[in-house]
Amino acid sequence: MSKKTFLHKIDDFLVEIYSYLNYVIFIISIVGIILNVLHLLVLFRKSMRQLTINIFMIGIAVCDFSQMISFVVVITTQFYINYKTTQISPDCYPPQSYVEYKINHIFTFISNVSPKLAVWLGVSLAILRASVIRNPTNSR
Incomplete structure (x- = not known):
């Protein structure tokens, strides 16, 4: 067996x-969006918003939610x-529009920044x- 064939x-x-x-990523993102919405509904209750820890958890949940939304949009x-490429001849379909390009660019940026x-x-x-x-005795 040649090396080139093996690599191919x-x-x-x-x-x-x-x-x-x-x-797989698309399906996991859809499930994650649903679960994150439920998580955010719990965290946005007035009693939950009063603790600083929960504010950080809201931020993490929003980051995860935005990452999964961006995965769904990009995918x-x-x-x-x-x-388009499989149904239409490559010579006939138009290039990506400016709006499609910008939406893809913005959501790719969001999917890169959100996890960080x-x-x-x-x-x-x-x-x-x-x-x-x-420092358990300090109030703040």
Whole structure:
């Protein structure tokens, strides 16, 4: 077996996995959106909004929600582009419009920034909890 053939088989296998990966991410994102909405409904109650810890949790939930929404938008755009390329001759379909490009660009940015922001909110939450445990007598 030649090395080139082996590498081509690996590439074909990875391309096949990648095609199914978008479907899995899409389904997980839809389920995550539903669960995050329920989580946010609980966290937005007036009694829950009074604690500082819950404010950080609201921020993390909003970051996760926006990331999953952006995944759904970006993957839906990819599905639409794949549909256009398979159903219409490549010479006949128009290029991506400016609005489609901007929407894809904005939601790709959101999907890149949201997880980083959620991590830093989690770090801030841990620092806040550690400072409360170290200084239990201070009220703020």
